[in-house]
Amino acid sequence: MVRIVIFASGSGSNAERIIEYFEKKGGVEVVMILTNNPQAGVIERGRRLGVPTLIFDRKTFTQTDKIVEILRYQAVDWVILAGFLWLVPQNIIRAYHNRIINIHPALLPKYGGKGMWGHHVHQAVVDNREKESGITIHMVDEKYDEGKVIFQASCAVDENDTAETVAQKIHLLEYEHFPVIIDKVVNWELDLGLAE
Ligand code: GAR
Secondary structure, three states: OEEEEEEOOOOOHHHHHHHHHHHHHOOEEEEEEEEOOOOOHHHHHHHHHOOOEEEOOHHHHHHOOHHHHHHHHOOOOEEEEOOOOOOOOHHHHHHOOOOEEEEEOOOOOOOOOOOOOHHHHHHHHHHOOOOEEEEEEEEOOOOOOOOOEEEEEEEEOOOOOOHHHHHHHHHHHHHHHHHHHHHHHHOOOOOOOOOO
C-alpha cells in the first residue's frame, strides 16, 4: 500500500476527490490531511470522509522538524499539495525529495509564483484576455511553482468568462486529472526522468 498525505489550505474539494478516488480504486491510502488553516473547509471534509486532519501553525511548519517527524512516523511515501498556499520549507523538501506533487490552476510558467493562487490566478487570466488557461501538476522544489512539470491540461477562455467561471472550468479539469496523475506517479507508471 502506498501511503500519501494531502496538504490543503482551503475548501479541499480536490482533497475530497483524491480520497474518494483511492477509496474506490485501492492500492493507495490517504493517511492524513494537514492544514495551516483552522477555518479550512477541508477539515469538515476530512471528518466526513474519516481521514484524520492535523492543523499546524507557521512556526511549527517553518522552524521545527515536527512535520517531517510526523510524516516519517506515519511511513508516508508521497506528499500531495491540493490548494496548499505556504511555501514548503527546505527540511520537508529534503526529506521528501521528488516526492511532493502540487497542482497549480494555470498553465505554468504563466501565472505562477508568490501571490498567484486561486482566484488571483483566474482574475489575472481574465484581465489579460487569455484565450486559454488550464492546470499544471508538477514536482515541488524550494521555489513557488517551478518544479518539473508532470502534466498539463487546458481549457478555452472566452470573453464572457469571469474569474468565477474560469475557476469552475479549472476545478473540473483538476477533478478529472489530479487523482489519476497522482495514481500514476506514486505507482511509477510515468517516466519523469528524475534522479533519485
Ligand atoms: C485549486 O484550484 C488549486 O489548483 C489551487 O487552489 C484551489 C484549491 O481548491 N491551488 C493554488 O492556487 C496553489 N497555488 P480546493 O481547496 O477546492 O481543492
